[in-house]
Amino acid sequence: MLRRFVVPITVDSSGDAEVYSPVLSGHLHSIHYVKDDFANGVDFVLTLESTGETVWSEEDVNSSAVRYPRAPTHSTTGVAATYADGEPGVLDRIAVSQDRIKIEVAGGGTENSGTIHLTVEG
């Protein structure tokens, strides 16, 4: 089952905000930042509240953006999996269990707004 969580964000007079999704469980499939009037160059850091795992971290975002964030996978020896030696890693969706997604925004302007849509399977 696919669910979409909508997190509206308004930054303070310094351009910063810290907001949270509801507590959720599932595979994070996609993130959609919908710009309202955030300043160009806004920075996003999304992490899992309980574990601190990074979900999405990107600076200098100028316009609405869609991201399908995937995390590295590993062999049973803990070595990062790759498609071939020296080539990019094999990634997979990030699992969230009874956790919230913490959304930190910087450089968003003065009391400006934007919205994050989180699509989660499960």
Add this chain to the structure above:
Amino acid sequence: MARIRSFNVTIPVASGAGTGYSPYFSGYIESIELLTGATYTDDQVDITITADVTGESILARTNQDLTTLPLRWRPRAATHGTDGVVAEYVDATAVSAVNDRIALSRDRVKIVIADGGTAKTGTFRVTVSED
């Protein structure tokens, strides 16, 4: 087991332009087809398909060749690392993006036709899986 559903969306155009919507659903886009019988102007019609609520781009085709119908697409979106950089199967010497199905939740597919001709029509079939 995934539940697969299809929605037919017919979009007539009086003077070139028209818009149609699927019903609201929550699931993954498996495929989109323009079915046999479409009468839009060949090599001129533009098709723009997005998620209505979020505005996410699903498919954009311009001056579409309609010689051979049906047309079938399986649009997939680029995936990213947690740094927002597009994921690839190989290095920059032979870029091949790692794509995944596009997810819609409590949303619907919006299909916009431009330059479709005068008094023309076409039907799109949107197939989705609800895992």
